[in-house]
Amino acid sequence: MIALSLLLALTGAFPNNGSEPSSHREAPFVTENPKIDATDFYMFRSYEPGRENMVTLIANYLPLQDPYGGPNYFFMDPEALYEIHIDNDGDSQEDITFQFRFKNEIVGQSLMIGDPGNEVSVEVPVINTGPILTGDASALNLLETYSLTMVSGDRRTGTKTAISLAGGNQTEFTKPVDNIGNKSLPDYEGYAGQFLYDINLPGTEMNGRMFVGQRDDPFVVNLGETFDLINYTDPLGPEDGAQDSLAGKNVTSLILEIPISFLTNNGADPVIGGWTTASLRQARVLNPFPGPNSKKAASIEGGAFTQVSRLGMPLVNEVVIGLSQKDRFNASEPMNDAQFLSFVTNPTLPEIIEILFSGAGVEAPNLFPRDDLVQVFLTGVPGLNDNGATAEYLRLNTDIPVSPLASQSRLGVIDGDVAGFPNGRRPGDDVVDIALRVVMGRLLSEDDAPSGQLDFTDGAIVDATQFDAQFPYLTTPNPGSPQPPPPTGGPR
Amino acid sequence: MRALDLKGLARVSVFLVCSIGGVGLLSSCKKSSSDPVPASAPQFDQFVRDLISATSDDTDPVDVNDREFQFDEDPAAFDDLFESE
Numbered sequence: 001m002i003a004l005s006l007l008l009a010l011t012g013a014f015p016n017n018g019s020e021p022s023s024h025r026e027a028p029f030v031t032e033n034p035k036i037d038a039t040d041f042y043m044f045r046s047y048e049p050g051r052e053n054m055v056t057l058i059a060n061y062l063p064l065q066d067p068y069g070g071p072n073y074f075f076m077d078p079e080a081l082y083e084i085h086i087d088n089d090g091d092s093q094e095d096i097t098f099q100f101r102f103k104n105e106i107v108g109q110s111l112m113i114g115d116p117g118n119e120v121s122v123e124v125p126v127i128n129t130g131p132i133l134t135g136d137a138s139a140l141n142l143l144e145t146y147s148l149t150m151v152s153g154d155r156r157t158g159t160k161t162a163i164s165l166a167g168g169n170q171t172e173f174t175k176p177v178d179n180i181g182n183k184s185l186p187d188y189e190g191y192a193g194q195f196l197y198d199i200n201l202p203g204t205e206m207n208g209r210m211f212v213g214q215r216d217d218p219f220v221v222n223l224g225e226t227f228d229l230i231n232y233t234d235p236l237g238p239e240d241g242a243q244d245s246l247a248g249k250n251v252t253s254l255i256l257e258i259p260i261s262f263l264t265n266n267g268a269d270p271v272i273g274g275w276t277t278a279s280l281r282q283a284r285v286l287n288p289f290p291g292p293n294s295k296k297a298a299s300i301e302g303g304a305f306t307q308v309s310r311l312g313m314p315l316v317n318e319v320v321i322g323l324s325q326k327d328r329f330n331a332s333e334p335m336n337d338a339q340f341l342s343f344v345t346n347p348t349l350p351e352i353i354e355i356l357f358s359g360a361g362v363e364a365p366n367l368f369p370r371d372d373l374v375q376v377f378l379t380g381v382p383g384l385n386d387n388g389a390t391a392e393y394l395r396l397n398t399d400i401p402v403s404p405l406a407s408q409s410r411l412g413v414i415d416g417d418v419a420g421f422p423n424g425r426r427p428g429d430d431v432v433d434i435a436l437r438v439v440m441g442r443l444l445s446e447d448d449a450p451s452g453q454l455d456f457t458d459g460a461i462v463d464a465t466q467f468d469a470q471f472p473y474l475t476t477p478n479p480g481s482p483q484p485p486p487p488t489g490g491p492r
Numbered sequence: 493m494r495a496l497d498l499k500g501l502a503r504v505s506v507f508l509v510c511s512i513g514g515v516g517l518l519s520s521c522k523k524s525s526s527d528p529v530p531a532s533a534p535q536f537d538q539f540v541r542d543l544i545s546a547t548s549d550d551t552d553p554v555d556v557n558d559r560e561f562q563f564d565e566d567p568a569a570f571d572d573l574f575e576s577e
Contacts, residue, residue: 081549156550282553283543285570300573302544306553 023311024063024219024246026318027326030309035077036278038311039063039251040219041084043274043394044424045402046257048470052402054208055263056471057098057256058427059084059276059311065178065214065250068480071126073178074214074252075144076102079301080280082254083155087273088265090388092335096263097151097158100212100254102144102175109141132177134190144175146212150202156305166198166207173197176213179250181481189476196472201262209257215474217251218427220244220462226432230356235456239433242459248484250477257471260398270399271380271387275312275334279305307331312393313377313422314431319349320377334391337378344377345369350439353456365441367448376422376438384413385423396424410463414442427473428464433457536561537569544573 023039030037042058061082065074076082081101085094109129112119130139148163148171162171176192177185185191197210223245225231233241254276263272282303290298310330311317320343321329329340350364380386385395403409403419410430412420414437421429436456441449467473539561543554 156552281547283540285540285544285573287574288567289574291574296574300544300570302547304543304546304548304551304553 023315023318024223026315027309027330029327030330033077033280033308034064035062035075036080036082036280036309037061037063038276038278038309039217040314041274041276041311041394042218042425042427043272043396044426045260045396045398045400045419046471047402047405047408047426048473049404051257051471053260054257055260055272055396055398056473057084057258057274058472058474059254060215060217060219060251061254061278062252063217063249064246065217065252065477067179067248067250067478068181068483069178070180070480073127073180073480074250075104075142076100076146076175076252077280078102078104079299080278081305083277083279084254084256085155085275085277085393086263087334087387087389087391087393088263089269090271090273092273092337092389092391093333094151094155095153095265097155098163098256099149099151099155100146101149102146103172105143105145107141107143127177128180128184131183132180132185132191134187134194137177137191139184140177142177144177145172146175147171147173148199148210152202161202163210164200166200173210173212178214179477179479181479183481185479188479192476201258204259204262206259206262208259208262209471211253211255211472213253214250214477215253215472216477217246217249218462218467218474219246219251220430220460220466221246221432222458222460226458230353232457232459235353235357235362235436235458236360236454237457237459239455239457239459240461244460244462248478253472253474255472255474264398269387271385271395271397273312273334273387273389273391273393273395275310275393277307277311278309279307282306307333314425315435316377316392319435320344320347322348334389334393337390337392340392341374341378344373345371347373347439350441353436353440354451361451362440362454363450365444365449365452367441367444372441372443373439381413381422384418394425395422405464405469408464410461414438426464427467428462430462432460534559534561536563537566541570541573 025031038059038061040060044056045052046054046056062074081099084098086096087093088095110121110123113122114120124141127142128139129141132140150161150163151158153159164171174195176195179185179188192213199208199210201208222242261267264270281301284299284301286299290296308330317326317329321340322343346368347370354362354364375381377392378390380395385397387395400418400423403417408420408428409415409417410428411434412429413423414434420426421431421434440456441452444452468475
């Protein structure tokens with residue numbers, strides 16, 4: 001048990017996060033396969049009142065969803081395996097894995113078309129033929145369902161348990177259709193709320209909760225400027241002076257709420273490590289003559305599941321890992337992370353920032369190896385969330401009390417809120433600003449990091465007030481219609 | 493599930509792969525991951541076919557980094573996979 005006072009005392013000195021935010025299209029292969037592109041992973045003690053004995057896990061996939069993306073919208077890949085892993089004994093390997101598998105079923109709605117008496121039945125080209133209402137989804141022409149399996153031990157060879165609906169045996173769950181628009185879905189949140197499930201967990205009388213579906217992308221970043229040679233108007237300017245590039249974009253969220261005691265093996269070690277992965281079958285053959293149903297699909301896939309996406313700490317693969325290693329990182333496991341050590345001990349991002357802003361007197365830290373970043377990325381911060389593992393994943397010390405929504409700091413631990421990033425990650429943690437400050441040496445001495453105390457910012461601000469106060473926390477996805485008004489000057 | 497639909501094909505391939513000293517993809521003849529890859533260059537089509545035949549949720553993928561494949565330009569090479577259902 002870590003005393004809160006001790007942690008607060010450490011906040012000015014511990015080396016932490018250093019990582020970066022989010023992971024949208026961060027590696028070459030996932031840009032070709034957006035359905036398995038993990039964008040963000042969150043893990044935090046639930047701050048919904050009365051749920052403090054639970055941990056919420058959120059794995060987001062399929063980035064940059066334009067809400068108007070019809071007629072197919074953003075169904076998950078039925079051939080993929082989506083997983084959330086938990087290491088609860090500090091050996092850098094998963095002890096618990098939650099596996100999500102998806103299915104699609106075309107209902108086959110059709111209309112009778114033709115002259116009276118000579119009508120023919122013709123299949124419709126859209127996924128709904130009328131409004132989809134709370135309690136009445138009969139107009140939906142494509143149904144998406146999923147199952148959840150819990151694996152104890154190795155993700156492939158461990159003991160598997162099909163997760164069922166609390167109080168029953170149902171093991172197939174409904175994923176709400178994406179937010180097509182206000183005419184198709186006049187009460188989206190009411191509709192989607194029907195698919196928030198209480199679930200049984202093996203070996204305990206306690207239940208978990210689950211929601212899988214489209215959400216407003218919670219990640220906030222000044223993305224265009226960040227990758228345009230950090231083209232911020234002023235990286236030391238107002239923390240809310242720029243637009244969120246992901247505003248108006250949706251994402252698909254896999255959200256679980258699991259008892260702390262279940263994840264920590266009844267408290268044997270209060271620190272857990274968590275990360276998400278997605279895997280595809282190793283072989284794929286394209287069908288030159290796709291048939292009208294899933295048995296003659298556009299491709300056939302087989303072989304072992306092969307990991308192609310990985311995400312724990314935010315932005316690691318995006319701005320830490322070298323360009324040629326990004327696919328490799330996505331295929332790797334935390335227990336083998338020593339291979340990426342030099343990207344952390346000798347990071348390039350601070351040097352790039354110095355090069356770009358040397359005219360303003362910005363200097364990168366001059367202390368190597370960057371043990372401060374190693375602790376944040378690979379070992380956990382002593383006295384906060386170290387667990388004996390050397391692995392890049394999100395760490396959460398579940399003994400640290402929850403910060404209620406109203407008292408959460410978007411800067412997390414470096415602002416004294418030890419319930420926030422990098423002790424886990426909450427939706428309102430501004431990991432971009434935190435990362436910028438930490439990689440520039442916030443946790444080092446002024447001699448070692450001359451610019452370490454500057455308040456770097458991308459100008460796109462996020463905090464806890466932008467999210468719901470209860471599970472599943474992430475907010476209603478942006479509707480595909482009506483469109484926002486045209487920009488000044490009228491439509492193009 | 494397509495994997496289940498391919499059981500018949502898998503049974504056939506088990507015999508073929510093992511009997512010709514193939515790429516060792518199947519559990520019945522699988523080599524450990526530390527075993528050297530056979531020097532002979534496998535036909536890519538057959539390699540893919542063997543992978544699909546060995547579809548499983550419980551196994552690890554096959555390392556392909558040290559393999560050199562030979563490619564046929566046969567557009568019908570996999571037609572039977574789609575006719576099997």
